[in-house]
Amino acid sequence: MxxxxxxxxxxxxxxxxxxxxxxxxxxxxxxxxxxxxxxxxxxxxxxxxxxxxxxxxxxxxxxxxxxxxxxxxxxxxxxxxxxxxxxxxxxxxxxxxxxxxxxxxxxxxxxxxxxxxxxxxxxxxxxxxxxxxxxxxxxxxxxxxxxxxxxxxxxxxxxxxxxxxxxxxxxxxxxxxxxxxxxxxxxxxxxxxxxxxxxxxxxxxxxxxxxxxxxxxxxxxxxxxxxxxxxxRETQEIMETVNTGLFLLDKDLNIGQQHSRALNDIIGSDRLSGENFADVLRGRISDKDLRTTRQFIEQLYNPRVKEKLVDSLNPLHKVMLHNTSGEESTTNRFLDFKFSRVYEDKDIARILVNVNDVSDAVYLEQRLEKERSQNDMQIEMLTTILNVNPKIINEFISNTKAHIDKMNNILKNPGSSQFELEGKLKAIYREMHSLKGEASALKLHSFTKIASDAEDKLDALQNQGKLSGNNFLPLAVHLDDLLSLSNTIETLGERINQAAPKANNNAKPVSPVKPEPQPSVFQAQVADAATTNINFDGGNDIDLNDESDDEHLSYYQDFAKDIAVRQGKKIQLNGHNLAHINIPERLKQPIKEISIQLLRNAVVHGIESPEARQSAGKSAIGSIDLEMQRDSQNLVIALQDDGQGIDYEGIRHKLIADGRFTQEEAGQMTHGDLLKTLFASGFSTKEHADEDGGRGVGLDVIKALVKEHNGKLNVNTELGKMTRFVITLPAA
Missing domain, CATH: 1.20.1330 (f41 fragment of flagellin, N-terminal domain)
Structure with missing residues (x-):
């Protein structure tokens, strides 16, 4: 009928x-x-x-x-x-x-x-x-x-x-x-x-x-x-005898005039008879799945292809059908489509499609998988909590919530012009990159994975051109996941550290360390900052930190070592005066973020592979020096590596390859202009992005933090020999 x-x-x-x-x-x-x-x-x-x-x-x-x-x-x-x-x-x-x-x-x-x-x-x-x-x-x-x-x-x-x-x-x-x-x-x-x-x-x-x-x-x-x-009532009595969705498809993917009443409820559409199956699914599944579905049905109509073989390639097996009703209360559903050939004599006349709503079963599987993942994450978090100073854990939790609050506030800020939307995108990118750096330093891979996934989406938005406010909505899911993990760590830490002994707060005098002489090489200023020479007044700084210099150095050494292992490199990090500095409370977090970004940049971009270093007559192990200095007015962070230095011609060629500048425009750029592009959001000399770099955000984070705290940024470099970053922040 x-x-x-x-x-x-x-x-x-x-x-x-x-x-x-x-x-x-x-x-x-x-x-x-x-x-x-x-x-x-x-x-x-x-x-x-x-x-x-x-x-x-x-x-x-x-x-x-x-x-x-x-x-x-x-x-x-x-x-x-x-x-x-x-x-x-x-x-x-x-x-x-x-x-x-x-x-x-x-x-x-x-x-x-x-x-x-x-x-x-x-x-x-x-x-x-x-x-x-x-x-x-x-x-x-x-x-x-x-x-x-x-x-x-x-x-x-x-x-x-x-x-x-x-x-x-x-x-x-x-x-x-x-x-x-x-x-x-x-x-x-x-x-x-x-x-x-x-x-x-x-x-x-x-x-x-x-x-x-x-x-x-x-x-x-x-x-x-x-x-x-x-x-x-009459229609329901006649058509509601079948509980599953049943309909026929022709070669052009048109739905037949006969279909079960349950199909309307399962698909969520009142008009299905005679409609094109691809049009019904468009916007409710991904474009990739839609293309694969077309190819799959074409193969079902191919008599030379065995039906059982094609069935194993079914792209609509437990596929998620997105809600298009506009009602937030209506959740997405998972449907299982099964396709069977209908023969007339020996010819394939139609494809019979049987549709079932398997949302409950899929959600149960997802819930079990989520519980397994949460158990794995809790084991990872417990390992971190038991092996890291409680103060560092607490700082991480506090900083994570601060980063999430900042990103939430940025998302809430109104913005309609492309300039405003691009500014929001860059600001969120910087906050997410900083959060990922701290999580990576603590070996919290669950945090790092979520932040990296968010960066992938931000990178895609940065490269897509025109933006709209709706592009930012999926980021809220990542923020919720990060906040949930932070709360889990905080709860576990409170339970474990209730009986933890208090750290020794005895102050120790520390003699100031004078800055090392700088090599006579090209000095480039970033963000219109002028070079400042720091003259120390002598006297003793009071150590207001609980951790020793070794604890600070160990924290950064572990972080740099993990990156080096992933990048296939060998490094030796030397720290000077990292803990025995009277750091104002407002600068503790910025200094930590800047140090993490500088270390990551040095390992990923500065230090060469062991083979390349040996070919250049260097030790296979790269050397990185991180030091902090303080006088009555300023606090200085300096990081120097003995790596390949900054290749200005390489930057020039990358700008041309990326289409940012023409060959003539790039040829007219000075070394200072080229150096500034390294600090531009979204630009990186790394060919392929990974967990540690390549998205062009790390140096942008440093520049934003220095600007925010009215600081100065100086870069010294010598091709093939070294690169030195000197950050000066007002201590007052």
Missing amino acids: DASSSRPNLEIPKSRYTSIIVSVVIFLLLTSGVLVTSIYNSLKIRDLRAGSALSSNLRSDIPHLTQEIYLLNIMRQQQQPVSALQSQEAKITQLTQDIDKEITTLSKGGNVAIRDDEDAYKPSTAPEQVKYVKNTSSLWMPYKQEVTRFINSPLALGTNALENKFGESALGIYDNATNLSNNLSAENAQRAAFLRNLQVFGISFAILYFIVFVLYFVRRLKSSDEELITAR
Whole structure:
């Protein structure tokens, strides 16, 4: 039976959506009309309120002004003091200005103060109100002129003369202001009543429309839902008899029209009939597996190839199918695809595919494997804890968490431009490389493996060109793994070291070591740092460390020896004054990171293989000297090897080969320019990257740490003989 054709049409009629949309649009239009009308009337009411306030003020100010004029005339008749007369004249002048402003606002508009509020008044356009305003203005102008003349004249007037000048005009202004106020108040009352009625109508209409809408459309929705439920139940009863996913594939990888209902749930797609199998899997398995699947099915259709032989090459055996639903709660699943040929006579007609969800079994296997790995890691960690000074372990745990916090903060920082994303990538790369160096020094291979895997992804991102924020998301998994391992070490260390004896903290005086004379060779400055000669003041430094010089040297010797073994080299590390230096707390971790990176760089890039050294007339064992010095202002770390030195021409050729510069541009670069490229993120003279180097991050870490602590970096080198790094950090 055709699975797809047997399913009823479950599509929701478009007419239902059309009627709903039309109804909503009508409702919104009517609501918008009511809202716009309400807003318009509210604004008009504000104007009317402002006009009423103005006219009311005018009604009270005109009699007040007339009263003050009469009072001034009486004061003149009584020949009162000049100061009293001037005060009264000022009061009249102020009242005149206030009335003039009120009449101007009524005519032209403006802001009107009402109690503690202020409204913007627009002149009325109603004919009757315009008439009152014009009459008021025409009566006010001669009245204002008479007031001005009266104030400027020192003489008193008779009662009749005063009445003739001011009485009639004041009465006319008062009457017009009264009429205007009454007219505005009446219109205000009308609009307020209209607005109330409109609001009542709008609310009533909305409620009525909502009730009709719900009753009508919910009924239709309920009817359609019942049809859909009935059809779905019938489909499930027919198609859910098979628990595994079954379907047929043709030569073009098209899925047949018949398939089991369980297939939809297993694959996680509602549309499978007639779809291309490659399109269904695209984005859910790797591109490599998808290409292999195509080739595998092609071989299944090849009659010359035995079916059992091809089955052993099945690329979809317990393959992980990635979740594409976008829901975080939905986990990825593991599916097991089994392919069988379907023959018509002797020809291969189709491929029958049987799909089972084997996620539970795979997750169980992974859980068991993870437990085995954790047991192995705990044994490794216990070995490290039992053989390393507890203080070094605690420092490693603290530094690991600090590096992880820094990387988390870098990931959280917003950044959208390519420049910002590249800066984030370089910063994370440096932190991860520093963390890997410390883990490698302690022989914590589980840490080193996770950090190396993360560096591989960072290196791929650095070489892919264009970046996006999503490229950084997979790094969070590595950070979680590193933090989990750090917490495991911390827990094991606390259990083991509870009864550990405290280290001897007796201070020992140490004489300062003067710097060795430098060879007269080319000196290059990195990161625009100038060379500084350190002059020691003499005296004794106090040893604030628990470890002896031998313990520090042993730590670095073991680290360098492990790298040398992996690189097939032989080295001898000599340490000078490594522990007996008063190192500020803020510089302890940077100095440790710088020392580790310098040692790794010396062993990987500086020291030659035993055969190459003997061919050059050197001892088969390379010599590395690591020393620390301190005066009142600076702390100096110096590392020198007797290796091959820095090959500037080799750097030049590598820059051209990598496409960073053209041959002409590289040819114009000075030794200083070439040396600076060694400290650029992502550049390395090593052909192939491995656990110890080749990604171009170690020297970048050193440069970043020196810059961060306002230090200076000096490099001396002589081809075929030596390389010396001198790092100067301010101690204050």
